[in-house]
Amino acid sequence: MEKVWWKEAVVYQIYPRSFMDSNGDGIGDLKGIMLKLDYLKNLGVDVIWLSPIYQSPNDDNGYDISDYKKIMNEFGTMEDFDLLLQEIHSRGMKLVMDLVVNHSSDEHNWFIESCKSKDNRYRDYYYWRPSNNGREPNNWTSVFSGSAWQYDEKTDEYYLHIFSKKQPDLNWENDELRKEIYEMMTWWLEKGVDGFRLDVINFISKVDDLPSVPGGKKYDWGGEFFMNGPRVHEYLREMNEKVLAKYDVMTVGECPGAEIEDAIRYGNKEGTALNMIFTFEHMDVDSGTGGKWDIIPFKLTSFKKIMTKWQKGLEGKSWNSLYLNNHDQPRAVSRFGDDCKYRIESAKMLAVCLHMMQGTPYIYQGEEIGMTNIELELEDYNDLEIHNMYREKVIEGGENHDKVMNLIYKKGRDNARTPMQWDESMNSGFTNDVPWIKVNPNYKEINVKQSLADPNSIYYFYQKLIKLRKKYEVIIYGNYKLILENDEQIYAYTRELKGDNLLVITNFSRENALFHMPYELQTVKKELLISNYDKVEKEQEQFILLRPYEARVYLSEDSNNCI
Known part of the structure; x- marks a missing residue:
């Protein structure tokens, strides 16, 4: 198997909004990240992956981009970014950007222009369709519940949004759109960034004619018509040829619904597409047939079967991304371990199980100190998905409030988005103002300061795992x-x-x-x-x-x- 740096690297994901606030506005920022680079260097990680920092109205916490070449005001300036990149490189680490090109914000200039008229040159940058006998063009549902179509009164047509209505899907069939995306990616790589994590990249190709899901249901998940679509591999080969192959970079594609055969094509060993993908099958191990919110008991044999399937299926053919936590998932120690009596032991155990497998390990901020899930009041949650689900199940569906809140406590995305717990001071040392989302009350017991003072902490255990990985080839290959x-x-x-x-x-x-x-x-x-x-x-x-x-x-x- 070919030896390359991104196979041997350990990646640390930062959710900038929740990492470190340097200016006292309650929101993490780029200068805050700079303050903590030595902490990450000491941990031993090689790559920092930043969740989106581009200009955005924040409907979906930055995954709705309104300008790909500007930094979100809350995070700082482009000068701050350039300095951050320089400081990361000076410490021998690399920076991977989170890039969202399946959709944009509805406040992006492309979409604003596309709304002006049916013959606007940007109209075809998005999926605009007339009504179907007075209803939506098809019966697809949004990931965030409800119809995947939004009506525009001015032009009397609907636009497609697989996610929020403020996240219209980009039409990759348009040659000019793809050209603009490749030019933007090149612009960032010329700045010196070391790669991209590509958000839901396997959604970019839709089946021709955007057909309804058979069966006549009002709204139905239409994933078979836009996940791993007919031209997705063509587009990624083109992206590689036009952009990625010209740089020594790391690329990982977020690919819900991908199977082994898909992953081998996305992350093929010939290097004509991406380096690796994020798979999701193991993240559904505690989900029933009803999806994410249909929670079933965790069964270790099922988990082992899934992990082994991917370990053996990609062996010698592609490369695994190893993760149990990220910004979209609950905290692993609360989900797969014991976040009470055996929090430290189970957090370390999960780290061993994952980091000794073949693939590139990803550590999500706070994982290295054993941060846990949180239980908030409904109004204190920020996540769009949580509020849409609650409305659909309780307000519209009449389900029990306490039962649905328990689902949120276990699976809600905001579990991962509470502020990083730096010390026992006010707001865990994250900010001296009111944080944008509440700090987990256990920050006085679980924090970085405490971890660094304890030689047997989870932090130092991760540090040792990373050192072992760098010493023994067998752990990697x-x-x-x-x-x-x-x-x-x-x-x-x-x-x-x-x-x-x-x-x-x-x-x-x-x-x-x-x-x-x-x-x-x-x-x-x-x-x-x-x-x-x-x-x-x-x-x-x-x-x-x-x-x-x-x-x-x-x-x-x-x-x-x-x-």
């Missing part, structure tokens, strides 16, 4: 093999490369678990590389008794294959 696939407590697997072997053992439960050593590993001499408990009993030849949420990684070396 080794082949993966699942063991004990039917065990509902233990997730264990091996990695192998050129005679070096890793044995990774993690207990996903609050109870002790007995790990039976596979026969072929019983007599192999093993070195304990890392564990999340201070005192580790020496393993027996045939079994290991694991404590709640315990994780161990063993290395057996036939040769010293270090990086």
Whole structure:
């Protein structure tokens, strides 16, 4: 397998609005990020991924861009960005921008122009359609609930918005639109940015004629007509040829609904499209047939099956993105671990399970100190998705308020968007003003200052994991093999490369678990590389008794294959 820097990197995602406020307005900003670069350098990460910082009216927290070449006023200026980029590079780190080109804001000049008349040159930059017998052009539903179409009285037509009505979808069939997007991407790369995370990039090609979902339902999810569409790979090859191939950059595409075959084409080893994609199957492991808000109990065997499917399916063919947290997901320690009694142990265990797999690991801000979910009053939530879902289920659907609030507590996106917890001072040291969203009340116990003062903290555990990854090739490039696939407590697997072997053992439960050593590993001499408990009993030849949420990684070396 070809060795390249982005496979060996560890990425840290920053949600700028919630990271660090430098000017006291309650909103994180670019200068605030600059204040914390040494913290990230000390952690050991190689790449910083910034959620969108472009000019935006903030209908969807920056994922609705009104000007791709300006910085959002709340975050600072382009001069601030240039200095931030310089400071990141001076510390030997790289910067990846979050780019949203499936849709723009309805306040983007392209859309404003397209609304003026049906023959405006920008009209075809978006999907405008006449009504269908007095109704929407088709029955697709928006990700944020309701129809995916918005009526415009001036021109008597509807425009498509897979997301919010303030996020009209861009029409990639238009050659001039694609040209403008490629020129904009080149502009950022010439500035020196080191790549892009491409938001819902597999939505950019829609099926011709935009047909309704069969079945006659008023609104229906139309994903089969716009996810992994007919020309998406053509567009990405063109993007690569026109822009990406000219620079040594990292690219990761957010691709809901992608399967193994799709991922291999998106992140092909020939390098003609993207480097890797974000898959979502493991993020739906606790979702029922009704989708995200249809929450079902977490089942470890299902999780192992999904993770193994992607580890083996992409092995030697493409590359995995490894994540359990991001700005759209609840906190992993609250979701897959125990955020009360075993918060520290389970946070470390989850880190071991993920970071020892093949792929590029992504750390989301606060994950490295074990930040948890939050429970707010409805009016204190900021996320558009939460309020739309509540309106649809409770106000319009008559469901129980407390039941729906419990869903929000578990799966709401604002769980990940509360301010970074820096210390025990007012507002967790994030701001000296009223924060744009409430700080988690547990910040006095869970914060960076406390973590840095404790040599056994989650932070230093992540630091050690990153150092191990940089030392041993087998952690990055080794082949993966699942063991004990039917065990509902233990997730264990091996990695192998050129005679070096890793044995990774993690207990996903609050109870002790007995790990039976596979026969072929019983007599192999093993070195304990890392564990999340201070005192580790020496393993027996045939079994290991694991404590709640315990994780161990063993290395057996036939040769010293270090990086």
